[in-house]
Amino acid sequence: MPDCLSAQAGNSPRTLPMPDTKAQAVSERLMRQIVRAIEQSGGAIPFDMFMDMALYAPGLGYYVAGSRKFGDQGDFITAPEVSPLFAQCLARQLAPILDQLPSADILEFGAGSGVLAADLLEALAALDQLPDRYQILEVSPELKSRQKSTLEARVPDLLERVVWLEHMPEQFSGCVVANELLDALPVSRFRIANGTIQECFVIHDGEQLKADYREPVTPGLESAVKQLQAQYGPFKSIYHSEVNLRQSAWIKSLAQAISQGVVLLIDYGYSSAEYYHPQRDQGTLMCHYRHRAHSDPFRWVGIQDITCQVDFTAAAKVAVESGFSLGGYTTQAHFLLANGLDSLLADSDPEDVARHMSLMQGVKRLTLPAEMGERFKVLGLLKGIQLNLQGFSMRDMCERL
Template sequence: MPSMPIASEIEIQLSEQLKTKIIQSIHSNDGWISFDRFMELALYDPEFGYYTGSLRKFGEKGDFVTASEISSFFAKTIAIQFKEIFRSLDKNIIEIGAGSGKFALEVIQSLDSENIDHYFILEISHSLRKHQYDLLIKHLSPHLFSKVLWIDEIPQEYKGIVFCNELLDALPVDLIKKVSGIYYQKGVGLENDLFVWKDKIIKDLSIYDHINLESLPDNYLIEDAIHIKSWINKINESIAKGVVIIIDYGFNHSEYFHEQRSQGTLMCHFKHHAHDNPLIQVGIQDITSHVNFSYVAREASNLGLHINGFISQANFLINCGILELLKTVNIEDSALYMKSVSEIQKLLSPSEMGDLFKVMTMEKNMDINFIGLKNNNKVTKL
C-alpha cells in the first residue's frame, strides 16, 4: 500500500486546532463520544471541519475527484435529463453541496436562459460558496448569473428538481458491531492525547429497529446512517411538487450486508490516498461510507415519496445520451477526441465509476417517465 502523503504545515496547524476542540468535547462527555459525533466534528465543525474549512477538497490538488471534475460530459448529460423533466415541472434546480461549482456552471450553460428559471445552491461551506461565486460570475453572462441564488435551506412549497452528487456518503454515521452475540456502539476516546476506539455495549436494541441488528452475522460491523431519515424528511416537507435525483456510491440491502463486507464501508481520502483510519488527519481528510439505497428508499417511501428509479451511473448516462454527445466531438482533432473517450470511460467503466455509483430518483406529486431510466432500471431490487 502506498505511504500516506505528507500534510503541509498549514494543514497540520488546522488539524491540531480541530483536534483540541474534539478533545474538549470528549472530556466534557466523560471521556467518550459516539463516532457519529466525532465524524460530525471532523467534517462539519464551523471553523475547522473538512467540508466547512478553507482547504481545497476537489480535483487533482484536492483529496478526491468527482464526476463533474472528471468530465464536462457528466453535467451536459444530466442536463439532458433536466430538460426533459422541465416539460412537466417548473424550471428550478436546487443543487445540494455544489463542490467546486463546475457542475452548476456546465448545467446552466447547457440549459441556457430559456430552459432554466432559477439555479439554487445549498452550500454550508463559506469558502466553497466563494469559490462557486467566483467561478460562476467569471464564466456566465450577467443574465445567466442572475438566475443563481445561494440558499441555507430548501424554500417551502418548492417546485422543481433537487439534485445531489456524492452528498449522502458524507453524512455522519454511527458504527455498530456484533461480536460473539453482543452488540456494541463504537465511539472515540483518548489515550495519551491520541484518539482511540472505545466501544460501549448496547443495552436497548429497540432503538436500532430500523437496522434489525439481530439479523446481523457475528463479527460484523455496520454504519448506521442516522442523519438520512431527517435529511429526507426536510426535503419532503419543503417540496410541493418535484423530482429528487441522488447520485452516490453504494448498494442495495443485500449487497450492502454481503458477508464479505463484514468490516463495513467506512473510508478516508487524503490527497488521493484511500485508507480506513478516520482517527488521524482530523479535519484535513474526507470520511465517507457507502450508501444503503434500500434504506434511503424505505425512509422516503414511508414519507410518501415515490421511488421510481435505481440504476447504475453508467446505464443512466447512456440512457440520457452521453455516447451521442461523444459523436459531437471532432474526431479529426485526435487529442481532444481521445481525451473525451478517456473521460467518458471513467464515468461508464465498471472498474471506475460506472457500476459502483448509483442514481436514485424520487417524485412527489408527479408521474413522469425518465429518459435516464428507460433501460436497466433496478428499482425492484431495492
C-alpha cells in the same frame, strides 16, 4: 464524497504525504475541540458526533475549512470534474421535468467547486430550458466563494439566476440534484460481538483518539441493527458496519419541503442486501487524502475526508414512507447512456483531437465497471408529478432495493 477507487486504496497512514504546516495547525486546533467535547461528555462521544465535527466543525472541519478538496490538486475527483458530458446528460434528464412544471427551480446540495452548476446551466441554456432559479445549499463559506468564482468565469450572464441557501427551503418545486452528498453524512458505527450489539464511541487516551465499543445510546441505532440482524444475518462472531440515521432525517426534511418535483441522488453504494452481506464484516468507512485511501478516521482530523457507502435500500424505503414515489434506480453508466452519452461523444468535433480524446477518457471513467460506471448508482424520486424518467429506461434495478 469521493470516487473511492480514484484513490490508491489500502495505503497505510504512514505512507501518506505529510500535510503542510498550515494544514497541521488546523488539524491540531480541531483535535483540541474534539478532545474538549469528549471530556465534557464524560470521556466518550458517539462516532457520528466525532465524524460531524471532523467534517463540519465551523471554520475547522474538512468541508468548511479552506483546503482544496476537488480535482487533481485536491483529495478526490467527482464525476462533474471528470467530463462536461456528465452534466450534459443530466441536463437532458432535467429538461423535460422543468418543461412540465409551471414554475421550476433546480436545487443542488453541496455544489463542490461549482463545475456541475456551471455545466448544467450551460447545457440547459443550449436546450432552451433554464430553471427559474438555480439554488445551491452550501455549508462551506470557502466552497461558496469558489462556486461564485467558477460561475462568474463560466456563465456570467446566468449568474443572476443563482441563489445560495444556508438551510433547506420551506417550499420547493422543481429538480433536486445531490451528487455525492449522502456518503458525506455522519454515520453511527456499530459492532456485533457474539450476538451483542455495541455502538462505536470515540475516546482520547491522553495521546490519541481511539474507537471504543459500548452499549448503544444513539436513539434508533440498536433497533436498526436488530432489523439488519433479522433480515441479513446471521453475522460473524465479530461484525463491524455502520448505519446512516441522518440520511433518513435528511430525506424526510426534503419530502416536507418539496411540493412537486424530482430528486436525483447520485452516489456510490449498495442495496441493503449487498451493504450488510455477512462477509462485509468491516463496514465501508474510508478516508481520503491526496488521492490516497485508508481506513483510519483519526489521522489528521479536519484535513482528510471521511466517507461511507450509501445504503440505497434504506434511502428508497424512507423516501416512499415520506411521500415520494420511486422513479428508478440504476447504475451511473446506464443512467448516462440512457440520456445520450454516446451521441454527445459522437457529436464532439473529431478535428479537435485533444478535446475529443479527453472526452473519450472521461466517458471511460464515468462508465467502465472498474471505474465509476457500476459502483455509482442513481436513485430517482418523484413527488406530485407523473413522468417516466428517461435515465432509467435502459435498465431499472428497483427490484434490487
